Amino acid sequence: MEYRYKNTMKNYNKHSVYKGVLLLGFLFFVLHVRSQELETYINEALANNPEIQKFQTQFNIASEKLNEVNTLPNTEFSAGYFVSEPETRTGAQRYKLSAKQMVPWFGTITSRENYMSSLADAKYEDIVIAKRKLITSVSQSYYNLYANKAKQTVLIENIKLLETYETLALTSVEVGKASAVDVLRLQMRQNEMAQLLNVLEQQFLAEQTNFNKLLNRDKSIEVSVIDELMMPSENFEINTENLALHPELLKYDKLFASVEKSELLNQKESSPMIGFGLDYINVEQRPNMDFSDNGKDIIMPMVSLSIPLFNKKYKSQTKQNKLQQQEIEFQKQERFNTLETLLYKAITDRISSRMSYTTQAKNLKQAKDAEEILIKSYETGTINFNDVLDIQELQLKFQINQIESVKTYYMQSTIINYLTE
Template identity: 25%
Template sequence: MNIQNLLNPIWSLVPSVLMLGCATSISNSYDHRNGTTEKMPQLNPTASISDQGIEMELQYSLEGYLEYAALQNAGLRSKFSQWKAALERIPQVYSLPDPKFNYGYYISEVETRVGPQNHRVGIAQTFPWFGELGLRNDKASEEAEIAKERFDAEKVRLFYQVKAAYYEYYYLGQAIDITHQNIELLKNLEGVAQAKVRAGSGIGGVMQAQIEIGKLEDRLKTLNEMRLPVLGKLNVAVGLEIENHLPMPKTITYSPVSIEWDLLSSFINKSNHEVKRLKHQVKTRSIDVALAKKQFYPDVQLGVDYIATGESANPGISDSGKDPVMVMFSLNIPLWYGKKRAALAEAEHQYHASIADLQNSRNQLNADLKMALFEFQDAERKFILYQTTLTTLARNSLNVARESYEGGRVEFSELIDAQRLLLEFQLSYERARTDHEISLAKIERILGRKLPQPLQMEGSPKL
């Protein structure tokens, strides 16, 4: 008997052995290319992210930097690839183990009444206990959701990093311009003091002006030297080379975004990606508990063996040379209960730990939100104060001090004090304006979503 004839009967039995597994798979199929199951929401990784990034033109604006970072940042691409990898794991865990094929050749033929047994071939399929494959599928689906939330959280974190770096770069540019303007102002005041010297006054005013000019020139040099490290943060966040040149923003849009603050905490529970990730983690741990309980039940193995039998040496024997077919059933015995109880206890402890992690994360995020709200309101108050009152008063005070100095009614030191106050208020105004936008970006990072605009905060002044 040749090998082909020997194997033909066993191949004809393979479909019936595997039918049970196929039926199980069809009942809850998973299309991992589209990322859908009957039990989980659709997961469609955005096609705009690629493994190596894509070529695109950079727009020199905050929106342009955010768009570029979303497509080019290496850290975000890494999280995206991890999400895609997690999706590809689902069809792996929801498949049956590979069937086992076995072949045996009798070196010493076994003589039977109907003839000598020459070869033995068989195939067997192992089936996990009822429901185990479904639990594994659910766990892999939850892990894919966890990877998705990690990707979304990284995107939110990246956008905050880009915004914070962009606003700091803006503030640096404004500080340089304001300092340069005040140097020119002091030089003008120095000219006024020199005119007083020519008229017979003392030289003290000129010296004071030169000292203040020297101090501001040193500050200006420091600010200019800060440009590279501040720009480097923006470049890294956007996904550019660290020494790439980007123009300094000339202005930023003031965002009078406000809302009833008691609603923000509910936003954390609904949209914060860390909270959503931990919720899926709790579900994953609960599935681990269910899987640990399944270990107390056996796995079942079904198989078919075919034995090739030669013709009997005794003539006239009925069924001479008939090939027997044997159906096999086996199962493993979950005997070592101590090990399985420990695995179940471990899964339960991990489940309770995940619940505690979720609660701790909510508490920490609420505390962070309260601090971010304080920073937002404090920056908004200062921004309005400097914009509507203090800067104007300081500029008027400087004009009055200059007229008084020219008229000989005050010393030059009072003129210098007025100039210092104006410089301080101008820088404080831009600092408050920058902090306002950074704190708003921080709130959006904590909430995991962009706040709708414009909204009026309860109790907030209207602009």
């Protein structure tokens, strides 16, 4: 028992090291964007998240069951009093005391311990999976907050730009080169952007609440977000073969092994049980008689054997175990297909985000060139404020799309890391 418990804890320590390597893999992108905040947030979430604590408690319960199964059946004690005292040569029998202990077949308790240990190993994978998912959720929520902040910054810049255009328009109205309608259009556009800014601020608060709850802390705590995320110059190498070692798939392997241990236990429990006991009968002395065994009590050691003659239960359990193993194999294959599809979709989406970012960068440069041309036109005395609004709207669109491309890149990177690191 102690040996197996130590083995379980040894596996626990191995998983702890594995978790550390996993965390480093996820934090690679954090270091890449020169942010220490996300690393701190992830560590805080891993330490405080109630779901992780729930799975940790479940694992501790499963480990403690090793002590539960290392026991023998209850010792049976019985007592009886002879209402009608049977007479024997040595005297009348008064009462009877019995004790009996059944012992499982050789190796049964060891099989129980092995089975419970395999269940504890499978349960620990829930902790590993939950930690991976938590790291992914925290990272993705962080990138949502970054994108929201970046969009707010862009909107504020564009609102200031429109204020500059409004000043130009007012000056043009004074000299008769623009109409008041142009000014109103610019002001209406500013109002629309101010509304978008207010919506983003509310969305940021909602996402901040989600982020704080992942860390299991007060929803109103302000989250510090990096100012700028850069699109990496090249994609990082992805080892897709690591998908086969994903803990969601390893859990099925451990469940399969636990069914094997369950069958071994089933075979042991279908074996006979041996019982050892002792009967004590109190004998009263016969009066007016003198012989050597007069009133001698009876002590009778006993051995019993419990044989499961009607063993349909154990045969049925064997069939169930075989079917359960088949079910686990099908579940594993189904989950592998799902994860593989998710992985290659994330890879494709990340490549697409880089392409989109490059296109938006080109479009934004051309839009700025067009803006400069319009400004120079003002110096010559002519400017079309409808064109100004169109160019400004395009610039905003390209800037927002750039932010979305960067966010998508990092969001898909967290999925790739979840599946391959």
